[in-house]
Amino acid sequence: xxxxxxxxxxxxxxxxxxxxxxxxxxxxxxxxxxxxxxxxxxxxxxxxxxxxxxxxxxxxxxxxxxxxxxxxxxxxxxxxxxxxxxxxxxxxxxxxxxxxxxxxxxxxxxxxxxxxxxxxxxxxxxxxxxxxxxxxxxxxxxxxxxxxxxxxxxxxxxxxxxxxxxxxxxxxxxxxxxxxxxxxxxxxxxxxxxxxxxxxxxxxxxxxxxxxxxxxxxxxxxxxxxxxx
Numbered sequence: 001x002x003x004x005x006x007x008x009x010x011x012x013x014x015x016x017x018x019x020x021x022x023x024x025x026x027x028x029x030x031x032x033x034x035x036x037x038x039x040x041x042x043x044x045x046x047x048x049x050x051x052x053x054x055x056x057x058x059x060x061x062x063x064x065x066x067x068x069x070x071x072x073x074x075x076x077x078x079x080x081x082x083x084x085x086x087x088x089x090x091x092x093x094x095x096x097x098x099x100x101x102x103x104x105x106x107x108x109x110x111x112x113x114x115x116x117x118x119x120x121x122x123x124x125x126x127x128x129x130x131x132x133x134x135x136x137x138x139x140x141x142x143x144x145x146x147x148x149x150x151x152x153x154x155x156x157x158x159x160x161x162x163x164x165x166x167x168x169x170x171x172x173x174x175x176x177x178x179x180x181x182x183x184x185x186x187x188x189x190x191x192x193x194x195x196x197x198x199x200x201x202x203x204x205x206x207x208x209x210x211x212x213x214x215x216x217x218x219x220x221x222x223x224x225x226x227x228x229x
Contacts (some may be wrong), residue, residue, distance in 0.1 A: 041075040044219040046070065047113035050133030051120035053084040057154045061193035062185050062200075063119045068149060069204050073212055074219055079113075081106050083134045091130070096137050107134075111142035114218040115149070115211075119169070122162045123153035127170075135170065143174035147211050147218070150182040160184040177214075181207035 046067070052059040057090055070076055083090070089100035093122075096107070110116060120127040150167045154160070163182040171178050189197040208215075 042219045043075045045114040046076045046078045048080045048117045056193045065195040083130045118152040122159040143176040148176045149179045179207045
């Protein structure tokens with residue numbers, strides 16, 4: 001796996017700067033940039049599992065829009081896992097035991113996240129096989145109770161059904177807390193890989209607002225606020 005397979009960085013509303021401390025982590029977890037800490041707050045550990053084989057891609061353009069909205073709500077530490085760049089040690093793995101250390105690191109990164117963003121392009125009515133293979137290796141109980149935002153891109157709006165008929169059942173198996181509002185963007189919603197459509201931004205804001213209190217509690221360790229009424 002190349003160092004590009006996992007891109008971990010801490011992101012807040014300020015510009016990114018290289019971390020001055022020596023990087024002693026495995027190669028799989030390098031390429032890290034860290035912001036100045038936000039006083040009095042803890043960063044939410046957000047992990048993006050990117051199922052697109054392309055780079056750049058509309059799928060990652062959608063993720064960037066989601067992260068931009070999330071940064072306006074909370075300080076976040078973002079790690080991105082590109083499943084198509086995890087290498088032959090991943091693609092040839094039949095079971096978790098014996099996977100290379102860098103693949104194990106990617107799996108643990110997803111399992112230990114406070115908030116998971118699962119983002120895929122739609123191919124032939126479903127998510128890509130490499131995306132499914134990644135979650136075939138994730139521990140069966142590691143995602144139980146974990147908030148997950150589902151995001152997908154496709155050539156036309158008819159592909160949006162994948163969110164409810166393929167992605168949501170996958171994470172229901174893991175007993176994850178999928179955000180009620182999933183996010184889909186079609187090819188016409190982009191200029192290149194930049195998301196433009198206000199309607200999609202509205203769904204992003206609605207989805208994140210639904211779990212805002214829960215995400216804050218994950219970041220701070222405080223109980224989530226009770227729903228109104």
